[in-house]
Amino acid sequence: MSFCVKCGADGPTYRSLCESCFLEGKVFTSLPDHVDVFQCGHCGDYLLDGKWLDIEAREEVSEKATELALQISKDATPVNVSLHGEKIDEANYHVGMTIAMTVEGLEVNEARTTIARFKNTSCPRCNKLMGNYYEGTLQVRTRDRKMPEDQREEILDRILKMIAEHTKDNRELFISKVNRLNTKEGGLDVILSSSTVGKHIAHQLADQYAAEVKETAKLVTQKQGKDLYRVTFLVRLPAYRFGDIVRYEDKLHLVGALRANSTKLTNLKTSQGLMVSNSDMISAKVVGRKEDIIEAVIVTETDREVQVMHPTSFKVFDLKKPPKFERKGDTVKVFQLDEEYYLLPLQG
Numbered sequence: 001m002s003f004c005v006k007c008g009a010d011g012p013t014y015r016s017l018c019e020s021c022f023l024e025g026k027v028f029t030s031l032p033d034h035v036d037v038f039q040c041g042h043c044g045d046y047l048l049d050g051k052w053l054d055i056e057a058r059e060e061v062s063e064k065a066t067e068l069a070l071q072i073s074k075d076a077t078p079v080n081v082s083l084h085g086e087k088i089d090e091a092n093y094h095v096g097m098t099i100a101m102t103v104e105g106l107e108v109n110e111a112r113t114t115i116a117r118f119k120n121t122s123c124p125r126c127n128k129l130m131g132n133y134y135e136g137t138l139q140v141r142t143r144d145r146k147m148p149e150d151q152r153e154e155i156l157d158r159i160l161k162m163i164a165e166h167t168k169d170n171r172e173l174f175i176s177k178v179n180r181l182n183t184k185e186g187g188l189d190v191i192l193s194s195s196t197v198g199k200h201i202a203h204q205l206a207d208q209y210a211a212e213v214k215e216t217a218k219l220v221t222q223k224q225g226k227d228l229y230r231v232t233f234l235v236r237l238p239a240y241r242f243g244d245i246v247r248y249e250d251k252l253h254l255v256g257a258l259r260a261n262s263t264k265l266t267n268l269k270t271s272q273g274l275m276v277s278n279s280d281m282i283s284a285k286v287v288g289r290k291e292d293i294i295e296a297v298i299v300t301e302t303d304r305e306v307q308v309m310h311p312t313s314f315k316v317f318d319l320k321k322p323p324k325f326e327r328k329g330d331t332v333k334v335f336q337l338d339e340e341y342y343l344l345p346l347q348g
């Protein structure tokens with residue numbers, strides 16, 4: 001048997017007191033009488049627990065802010081919290097809260113109220129956006145020729161996808177500007193709020209297109225002891241693309257997969273495949289585009305040759321099969337250079 005040291009009542013005790021003496025005059029939770037909530041006047045996001053969040057209803061925001069402002073005594077373990085926010089006027093919301101806790105195994109409930117006060121501010125992303133802030137410029141160009149428009153759009157599409165990926169964990173990332181260039185060189189400039197992301201994207205493009213990246217940094221300001229560098233990443237794509245025909249070491253080759261450091265070529269005459277480092281590929285000259293390759297209908301086929309008909313001139317002529325040649329369907333891919341025709345060793 002135990003009894004309360006204060007009132008002498010028999011029964012279970014909590015720190016030597018009966019339940020009512022133990023809980024008498026005690027509170028386990030507290031809320032400030034008002035809770036300030038900041039909303040960005042430009043994008044509408046709310047600042048909660050150090051993060052900018054897009055939340056539809058102010059009721060919900062007032063409840064979340066109140067829950068964050070709640071203080072619970074170390075002796076208590078919260079079991080359930082319920083909240084109800086209600087509008088007083090545009091800027092003020094009344095929030096009622098009940099907190100169910102356990103203290104020394106006892107069930108304790110408390111109710112608290114506060115006023116959530118909405119304040120206008122400007123978030124760091126909007127500040128940067130309005131200040132035309134940028135750190136990184138991606139310049140995408142092609143070596144020795146104007147960048148074709150379809151390639152430019154394909155690359156822009158890739159860049160936008162990569163940026164969308166990065167935005168998921170970097171709220172302050174945005175594109176300041178996209179410039180499609182109408183110059184002789186053509187190409188693309190993408191101006192970004194982050195040079196780190198710019199660098200990452202430049203190197204991913206380099207891997208995908210066998211491009212080279214040149215980086216130049218310029219110190220623009222020193223604000224509050226912090227240096228701001230603007231970095232330009234020049235991504236220089238090779239003149240050739242997948243499926244083009246190039247002259248390399250005086251022989252014609254079909255361009256295969258482009259990698260970060262090398263490019264695959266297939267000799268049109270011997271069908272031999274070779275990997276050429278991208279630095280050596282600088283000497284390769286494009287003699288034909290993927291679009292220049294024609295589909296010719298097969299008239300007859302022997303072990304060594306195929307007889308084909310030109311799709312526009314309807315001229316019929318014989319072509320020697322390169323080694324390992326395998327036809328797929330009723331047509332073959334043929335490349336013409338000057339007066340000579342080449343049957344492509346890879347017909348896929």
Ligand SMILES: [Zn+2]
Pocket residue numbers: 004005006007008009017018019020021022
């Ligand atoms: Zn007692």
Ligand SMILES: [Zn+2]
Pocket residue numbers: 040041042043044045122123124125126127
């Ligand atoms: Zn904002």
